[in-house]
Amino acid sequence: MDINVDITKLTFLHNIGYVHGLIHLNFAIEFKQPLLLAEAFAQACVHNDPWYTEYLTAAEAMAATSTESPLPLSACFDLERADPVISTSSSYYYHSQRRPSGKWAADLEQARDGILVKAKSEICRIAARYRVDPNDLDRATAELINTAGESALFENVIKGLPFEHC
16 A cells, blocks of 8 residues: 655644644654554644645745844734734634524634635735744743743633633
């Protein structure tokens, strides 16, 4: 059997589906779980959402030629919230879709059908400002964890949910 794998595409595919494949990959490596590692690669192989690859490729290309100074991830989040195009390109509707039967639906996706349709150039420009030096991974990882926690807390404060529900 001949199996051809495009490792670049596989890398991008790990980031889709709200990064579940990437989360599984990291847990597999950290806890030395080969079956979980296989599951992570399988998730990446079966997902086919080219919009995410296009977004990441566009942001990466902009970062390579950008003359704007790099920003911490939290500053990028702040710019996205403050940008009138980005901040209005999505809505609660994406999380409350219903079919005529009344059943919950996820036919439209917040990033794919909202933000990347209405604010692609704006979001890519800001994403391009977040750059990580390969020699500074420990600091960048700590920043990522801190920003994820801050973002989860921010979202739950807005929705009025206790923090433990994030």
